[in-house]
Amino acid sequence: MDSRTLYLFSGAASPVFDVARVIEEAQADGWDVCLGLTPTAARWLAHSLDGLAALTGHPVRWDYRLPGEPDMWPRADAIVVAPATFSTVNQWALGITDKWLVGVVAEGIGKGTPMAVMPCVNSAFAAHPQFERSLETLRGAGVRVLYGEGGFVPHEPGQGDPTAYPWRDALDAVVDVLHVSA
Template sequence: MTRVLYLIACAAGPTEYVDEGVRQAQARGWDTCLILTPSAARWWEPRMAELENLTGHKVRSQYKLPGEKDALPKADAMLVAPLSCTSLNKWGHGIADTVALGLVSEGVHLGVSVVAMPYFNRAQGAQPAVARSIADLRAQGVVYLDGPAGYESHPPKQGNASAFPWFRALDAIETIVEPRP
């Protein structure tokens, strides 16, 4: 039986390459469902069909309407990558104003394994709210990958979005999620 991964991407540089993250997850045997924040979905709008063909699922970026059936299978794990500074702070403060943040805010408290790997610059990371948000998420059981084990913040205007280490986030997922029998 195939495990289901929700790959949740925010409006941060590596989201331009989220198809690479999907392919890497699929190569590891994950049925990968893609959820984008509304801003990230705008980046892919002209090519959304490409992502849906790649995943075999509808790409979600909006909450469903009342009475609407869930479009995605139940998740075994959730990976928020890349996690923007804005979404980190909203999530850390319990603001679930997007389906992307709503799914992980709820998922971690329903026993779903949740891993997050950021992508933002050092100036953004210096905001005092960032450290508080990271601590709050870790206290809830979110595996937050920063530093050498995840993503190390880059100097402003010097990030390399195409070199985002998707493999590190997927390695972390593999270590915490049991294989299905």
């Protein structure tokens, strides 16, 4: 694959601590990776942000730029949102864009940007009736949702294993979505 730009957007779930390895995997797949985080994920990774920026060659983003400020990133060819928290999934589906990351992916639907999302939620959050409605909304908008068999399977509260998060599935899915939209 020619070098294409992948926006890797991650929320505050424990698999985010493995994001440097995932960036390297995506780069090995030929992606120019730009890392975006929710504000909480940025706080969790505060000690690593400079290193992550050096790894990607782009500033790590988590907040809206000021009006008139230039965008420091190239245009996205595709976006992966993983790990996507309960809050991120629901805000995205409902169009609540107070978080920069959610604003970009909400707009991405209208722009036709190929996107894949892999939630990372426990079974208690997954049982909330809004969660499944939000996943259906995103599917209906053309987002590849990796949830359940062939994606992320919820765990009991406090029982998740961040090393078992299926990052590779998310990276593979965005390639599939990109080829389908091409």
